[in-house]
Structure formats: structure tokens, C-alpha cells
Amino acid sequence: MKIGIIGGTGDIGEGLALRVSDKHEIILGSRDPAKAVESADKIKNTLKERGIDGNCRGTTNEDAAKAGDMVVISLPFQHVAPTLAGINPDCFKDKIVISPVNPMVRKNGCFLYCPPDEGSAALAIKKMLPESCKLVTAFNNIAARKWSMLDCVLDYTVAVTSDDTDAKMQVMALAQQISKLQPVDAGGLELAGIVESLTPLTINIAQNNKLKDLSIYMR
Amino acid sequence: MKIGIIGGTGDIGEGLALRVSDKHEIILGSRDPAKAVESADKIKNTLKERGIDGNCRGTTNEDAAKAGDMVVISLPFQHVAPTLAGINPDCFKDKIVISPVNPMVRKNGCFLYCPPDEGSAALAIKKMLPESCKLVTAFNNIAARKWSMLDCVLDYTVAVTSDDTDAKMQVMALAQQISKLQPVDAGGLELAGIVESLTPLTINIAQNNKLKDLSIYMR
Structure with missing residues (x-):
């Protein structure tokens, strides 16, 4: 499968490329394609040192x-609308689009969930994409730094939401291939807001309790 | 310490009495005090069979x-306002009040978080209590059935919120005495809504994935 990542030079893109580019082709996009090429080269080198042949390249966001x-x-939520506005909507036609986006603000040193009027980043992003897109939320709650550390076992629960059952299953199957992630069906997109809000909660808890890179496991 | 429980015949009251009435005096309240007395007797018998001397009694909600x-x-959120209206506010003066309340509705077989206008049950309940009360949210996310099963190890994270740091620390110390609960400081009351919303999320996930009595552990 080919997985294109808009904003691919961030933690999630880098982490996905490191962790699944032996099984899938990863296309990292960036508004600065040179930066994406550099990222892809770095990832391929890291994998090569471990004898893994990573299928990964860098390009523009639209190409990805x-x-x-x-x-x-x-992308950070505030960059989603302007970035998508610069990409031909046909690029998304009929595709599964994954949102790991969590809108939040910092207030008095504490992170608050700050969804748009639609109720969640997911519901707002759905409106920005062609109707034929199958939007799925996933990977919202995994501490960014851990994603990009290949030796770090990710034994967390990935709460996946979507209004398209088949798309949800495909994304859950992808998550299942990554470290020890435990994908679970968290319901329709109307549940995405709760999943997104978990990220500011865990960041605050990490900060208040001197814990690090906290994430969530359900059992 | 004396811990009074309004709606004490439910899972949380029963569970707390079973798990800490050897260390604290537990007063179970109910609108039907005979039912609370019956509950307390049942709990004391269960503990006695294990050689534990439980300090627990049943009475009215106001007495508790x-x-x-x-x-x-x-209590279920919709019962909080009418129940508190029937209790002399002086009973709460200067006290720590714990809310494990999660407002939710069921829609098409799925549970949605349904907070009041204040943004969370906690912020609404705060308004119903005397100003001298120190409101703390805790024990929101533990599957009800597991609470009341004494042999069930509770190895979960308890996200505690309050605007009163000392009260928050006292409730965290109480949680620390229960099974293997891991209390964490989740911030001020403005964060309570996220913690409350975790419960409908975990109920849905349990339901959708054929899991049972799901709760949350952060690591």
C-alpha cells in the first residue's frame, strides 16, 4: 500500500516511515519538499543500519x-485548512484519509481541548475534503516523541473512529502492524472529539505528575 | 476518616465500603434508608467472611x-440536582466533595458525552454546593462492576481534578489505598469534562470490540 503523509516531516510521519516502510511505500510530503527528501534519506539510513530496506521518499504535500x-x-489543527486549500481536491478522491489531529490551546501552563464549532477537528476536516473521502481518526493519543523512536515499544491503545466501517477496519489493520499497538473500534466520527481531547489530558497529567511521554492503554 | 456516600447503594458506594471500610468509616446514604442499611449489612457480612471488620452503616442521604x-x-447526573435540593447545604460546609459523575446519553446504541451548559458535571455540581466546598472529581472511569467485586484488582489510572490542591492531594491519597489504583493529578476542574467523557468512550469501545469492563491505564 502507498501511504502519503501531509506534514510528513513531523513525528507521526517520521515514526510511520520508520515503523512500516518495510511493508508499505511511504511518501512524506512537506511544503518544503527538500526538507521531506532529507527526512526520507535520514529514515532510510537509520533503517539501513539495521539491515532494513525502507521504501520511503520525500516530495511536496500535494504529491504525497x-x-x-x-x-x-x-499537521497542527490551525495549519490544516490553509494546507488543504493549496492541494487539488482530486488528490483525495475516494481515498481513506487519516486524521491524528488534536486541536488544543495552552492556558496558564495547562493544555485545554479546543475544538472548532463542528465539535472536533475530525468533523471540521471532513467538511474540507471531497465527499467521497473516508475520514478516519487514529494515532491521536500516542506521545509524539515515542513514535519517532524506533526502539521504543508502543504498547498503547489506538482508539479509531470513522463513519465508514470498511475504512475503519483498514486503518485498524495498519495500526496492528505497528509495534504493540492495540487498535480498537471507538465508534463513529461523532466520538472523535473525546479521542482528540485525551491528548491534552495526558500531556497535563505527564506535566503535573513528572511523568514522561504518557499515553493510554485500555484494559 | 468518615466518608459519606450519597447514592451509596450503587456500585461505587458498595465498592468503596468493601475496599476501605477497614480503614475508614463508611456511611452509605440512600433515599430509602432501609435499602442502605441492607447494603451495609451485606458488605459487613462479605468482609466478615474474610476476617475483616468493616466499619460501615446505612442511613439517609442527608445523614450520610x-x-x-x-x-x-x-448518582446519575440527572439525579444530582433534585437529590442535593433535598439536603441541607450546611451538611457540605467546608468539606471535600467527590464527584465520580459522568453525564451521558445513549443514541443509536452508542454512548455520547452530554455535559450540561457549564461544560461538565463537575462544574455544574460545584454551583449546586456551598462555596466553602472543595469539589474534586475522581473515580470517574473505573468500570462499575469491577469496583464492587472485591477480588478484582483495580490496576487503573484515576485522573483527579480540583481547583483546591490540598483537597486533590487528600483524594489522591484515598485512591492510593484502593487496590492498585494509580491516582494522578489531572489539573483543575476545567479539565473534569475530558475525564468524564472517557467513560462513554470506554463503554463504546468495550461494546464495539467485545471487551468487558474496560478502563484506562496511563503509562
Whole structure:
């Protein structure tokens, strides 16, 4: 499968490329394609040192969206609308689009969930994409730094939401291939807001309790 | 310490009495005090069979609130306002009040978080209590059935919120005495909504994935 990542030079893009580019083709996009090429080269080198042949390249955000069978939007929420506005909507047609986006603000040193009027980043992003897109939220709650550390076991629960059952299953199958992630069906997109809000909660808890890179496991 | 529990015949009251009435005096309240007395007797018998001397009694909700040094409000959200309206506010004066309340509705077989206009049950309950009360949210996310099963190890994270740091520390110390619960400081009351919303999320996930009595552990 080809996975295009918009904002692919961030932690999620880098982590996905490190962890699944032996099984899938990863196309990292960036508004600065030179930076994406550099990121892809770094990742391939890291993998090569371990004898792994990573299938990964860097390009523009539009090219990444166009090339991917699945497209991940790995951007801070406030950058999503302007970035998508610069990409031909046909690049997304009929595709599964993954949002790991968590809108939050910092207030008095504490992180608050700050969803748009639609109720969640997911519901807002759905409106920005062609109707034929199957939007899925996933990978929202995994501490960013751990993602990109290949030796770090990710034994967390990935709560996946979507209004398209088949798309949800495909993304759960992808998550299942990554470290020890435990994907679970968390329901329709109307549940995405709760999943997104877990990230500011865990960041605050890490901060208040001197814990590090906290994530969630359900049992 | 004396812990009064409003709605004490529910899972949380029963569970707390089973798990800490060897260390604290537990006063179970109910709108039907005979039912609370029956509950307390059942709990004491269960403990006695294991050689544990439980300090636990049943009474009215008002008496439980009056007797407790700490008071737990263990009611469905829609019952909180009418129940508190029937209790003399002086019973709560200067006390720590614990809310494990999660407002939710069921829609098409799925549970949605349904907070009041204040943003969370906690912020609404704060307004119903005397100003001298120190409101703390805790024990929101533990699957009800597991609470009341004494042999069930509770190895979960308890996200505690309050605007009163000392009260928060006292409730965290109480949680620390219960099974293997891991209390964490989750911030001020403005964060309570996220913690409350975790419960409908975990109920849905349990339901959708054929898991049982799901709760949350952060690591």
C-alpha cells in the first residue's frame, strides 16, 4: 500500500516511515519538499543500519496526497485548512484519509481541548475534503516523541473512529502492524472529539505528575 | 476518616465500603434508608467472611452527607440536582466533595458525552454546593462492576481534578489505598469534562470490540 503523509516531516510521519516502510511505500510530503527528501534519506539510513530496506521518499504535500492510497494529515489543527486549500481536491478522491489531529490551546501552563464549532477537528476536516473521502481518526493519543523512536515499544491503545466501517477496519489493520499497538473500534466520527481531547489530558497529567511521554492503554 | 456516600447503594458506594471500610468509616446514604442499611449489612457480612471488620452503616442521604468528613456524590447526573435540593447545604460546609459523575446519553446504541451548559458535571455540581466546598472529581472511569467485586484488582489510572490542591492531594491519597489504583493529578476542574467523557468512550469501545469492563491505564 502507498501511504502519503501531509506534514510528513513531523513525528507521526517520521515514526510511520520508520515503523512500516518495510511493508508499505511511504511518501512524506512537506511544503518544503527538500526538507521531506532529507527526512526520507535520514529514515532510510537509520533503517539501513539495521539491515532494513525502507521504501520511503520525500516530495511536496500535494504529491504525497496524490500518490497515497491512504493519506495521513499530520499537521497542527490551525495549519490544516490553509494546507488543504493549496492541494487539488482530486488528490483525495475516494481515498481513506487519516486524521491524528488534536486541536488544543495552552492556558496558564495547562493544555485545554479546543475544538472548532463542528465539535472536533475530525468533523471540521471532513467538511474540507471531497465527499467521497473516508475520514478516519487514529494515532491521536500516542506521545509524539515515542513514535519517532524506533526502539521504543508502543504498547498503547489506538482508539479509531470513522463513519465508514470498511475504512475503519483498514486503518485498524495498519495500526496492528505497528509495534504493540492495540487498535480498537471507538465508534463513529461523532466520538472523535473525546479521542482528540485525551491528548491534552495526558500531556497535563505527564506535566503535573513528572511523568514522561504518557499515553493510554485500555484494559 | 468518615466518608459519606450519597447514592451509596450503587456500585461505587458498595465498592468503596468493601475496599476501605477497614480503614475508614463508611456511611452509605440512600433515599430509602432501609435499602442502605441492607447494603451495609451485606458488605459487613462479605468482609466478615474474610476476617475483616468493616466499619460501615446505612442511613439517609442527608445523614450520610452530614456525617462524612468527605462526601461522595454517587448518582446519575440527572439525579444530582433534585437529590442535593433535598439536603441541607450546611451538611457540605467546608468539606471535600467527590464527584465520580459522568453525564451521558445513549443514541443509536452508542454512548455520547452530554455535559450540561457549564461544560461538565463537575462544574455544574460545584454551583449546586456551598462555596466553602472543595469539589474534586475522581473515580470517574473505573468500570462499575469491577469496583464492587472485591477480588478484582483495580490496576487503573484515576485522573483527579480540583481547583483546591490540598483537597486533590487528600483524594489522591484515598485512591492510593484502593487496590492498585494509580491516582494522578489531572489539573483543575476545567479539565473534569475530558475525564468524564472517557467513560462513554470506554463503554463504546468495550461494546464495539467485545471487551468487558474496560478502563484506562496511563503509562
